[in-house]
Amino acid sequence: MLRKITQLEHYSILKYLLKWLFLSLPLGIATGSVVALFIWLLNTSILFRFSHPYLLYFLPIAGIAIHFIYKAWGKSSEKGNNLIIDEIHKPGGGVPPQMGPLVLITTVLTHLFGGSAGREGTAVQIGGSIARLFAKWFKLSERDIKVLLMAGIASGFGSVFGTPLTGAIFGIEVIALGKLKYDAIIPCLFASIIGDITVNAWQIKHTGYHINFTQGNNFLFSGYLHWDLLLMSKIMIAAIVFGLASYVFSEMIHNIKKLFLKFISVKWLIPFIGGVIIILLTFLVGKSDYLGLGVNPEYPESVTILSSFTNGGADALSWLWKTVFTAITLGTGFKGGEVTPLFYIGSTLGNSLAVLMDAPVSLFAALGFIAVFAGATNTPLACTIMGVELFGGEYILYFALACFIAYFFSGHTGIYSSQRIGIAKGWSNKYADETTLKDVQEKRDGYLAMKFSKYKF
Incomplete structure (x- = not known):
């Protein structure tokens, strides 16, 4: 009887869910905690710059410091989010564990001195570097490493904006145009939700937005859909x-x-x-x-x-x-x-x-x-x-x-x-399957260079 149960498809699915809940729980907690620290440091640095506007004049010096920080300790971390995406497609040198701390420190420096930047890249890199570290500790297979990296992306993104479902979908959608990696949706969802809960547990508040607009009922769809x-x-x-x-x-x-x-x-x-x-x-x-x-x-x-x-x-x-x-x-x-x-x-x-x-x-x-x-x-x-x-x-x-x-x-x-x-936009046959956006950009640059080379200035 027990043997028959273990051969059932649903038993395998249950094992899969439990496995990824076990892996996603520490990933979400760790990522959410570091992201909470990052948000607090970021908000503190921004408010400090507001009260000390002269800090902007030190932005060039901060830029030099960031350059040498990455030169000394960054290794491949300089590639940022693109390195994580590359590792998901084709594992190579790995995501270095120092990626998270380095990008956290240098992002805070950028904002402290007035640089115009965001925070999602930092959160994603924090999630990716923690995921790769956990994968090494748990000695995961190559396939599981890819999934855990996507879960790290989801956890970082969902927790930094307070949008856990968005984080989960982002984790499986950002890898390739036109294709969704549904094999990773459960780990991404688990990790993103846990990351968001963790940030909230640390009493970090997200900005609230409101649309001040009320729709009228369209006579064709009254009561169900509101289309003007x-x-x-x-x-x-x-x-x-x-x-x-x-x-x-x-x-x-x-x-x-x-x-x-x-x-x-x-x-x-x-x-x-x-x-x-x-x-x-x-x-x-x-x-x-x-x-x-x-x-x-x-x-x-x-x-x-x-x-x-x-x-x-x-x-x-x-x-x-x-x-x-x-x-x-x-x-x-x-x-x-x-x-x-x-x-x-x-x-x-x-x-x-x-x-x-x-x-x-x-x-x-x-x-x-x-x-x-x-x-x-x-x-x-x-x-x-x-x-x-x-x-x-x-x-x-x-x-x-x-x-x-x-x-x-x-x-x-x-x-x-x-x-x-994965699937070209607009049913175009111009781009081969699995071509990267970098390849497209290089081809476009080469084409423009060839066109402009005909003209002499």
């Missing part, structure tokens, strides 16, 4: 713009990195010059709104993510300035994530588009918040779920419409160059 066809047409137009903004952001970071590496041979000069440019841009703009995360206001009239949900809460070009500040910060070697700046870019762009199209400001700010992120990370499903977790399920149809259209219009580009193309 005129509003939907405006959302579709805005979604195209959101996708193009994602494309501009990704390409700008890539080209700034490429440009500096090409013309500056002394590597520590790159972050130094990047810091100087950020200081000069701050003087040019005349305010410090585009430094740091862009979540907490430095002064009452600051343009922030929260302010963009209100009428008059963003300037017409706030999204463009934030794009430039962040691209220079990250493109010249400072550390941090891209996602929170993408939230800022999207919400302020949504605010501007709402004014142009006479649409609900808070709704369009929320749509831009998730849609620009969807286009830049190629994770439209995770971003749709994020909309529900952050803003409520009432607008899920609008969230999906904005995120998936932005995903297609961002093209075959993104902030994670190691992402592989």
Whole structure:
């Protein structure tokens, strides 16, 4: 009888669930605890800079320090999130255990001195480095290592934003365009939920957002679905713009990195010059709104993510300035994530588009918040779920419409160059299966170089 039970498919499934619950529990607790420490340090450093604005003048020196920290102890950690994605696709040198502590320290340094960066990249790298360390301790197989790395991504992402379901979907969606790694969904879900619970247990609070817009009942779908066809047409137009903004952001970071590496041979000069440019841009703009995360206001009239949900809460070009500040910060070697700046870019762009199209400001700010992120990370499903977790399920149809259209219009580009193309966008046969975004970028660069070589200046 016992032998028959052990041969049942459901017995194997139960063993699988118990195994990954056992592995995900310590992973989620460890990742959530380090992420909680990171969020506390990050918020403390940002508030300290607000009260000591002169710290911005030391940003170039901080850039040099970050460069030498990674040169001395970083090894392959410099590749960041792309290293974790590479290890999931094709295990090689592994994710070094020092990746998490290094990126935590250097991200806090970036924000303390005014660099424009995010926090998701840091949380993901914390989760990935802890996952790889646990895999070594538990002596897991290559297949299980890949799954645990995805769970580490999910735990880091879900816990840093307080969106556990988004974290789980992000962990299986970010690896390849057009394909979901469902074999890892249970570990990702376990790890993300446990990570989020752990952050909450440490009394770390996440920013709350609210859409101040009430939908009317459409006569075709009254009582079930609330669709305003005129509003939907405006959302579709805005979604195209959101996708193009994602494309501009990704390409700008890539080209700034490429440009500096090409013309500056002394590597520590790159972050130094990047810091100087950020200081000069701050003087040019005349305010410090585009430094740091862009979540907490430095002064009452600051343009922030929260302010963009209100009428008059963003300037017409706030999204463009934030794009430039962040691209220079990250493109010249400072550390941090891209996602929170993408939230800022999207919400302020949504605010501007709402004014142009006479649409609900808070709704369009929320749509831009998730849609620009969807286009830049190629994770439209995770971003749709994020909309529900952050803003409520009432607008899920609008969230999906904005995120998936932005995903297609961002093209075959993104902030994670190691992402592989599982299924090309728009049924294109131009890109081979499993081609990375880095390969696509190199081909595009080569094509442009060939075209421009015909012209002599």
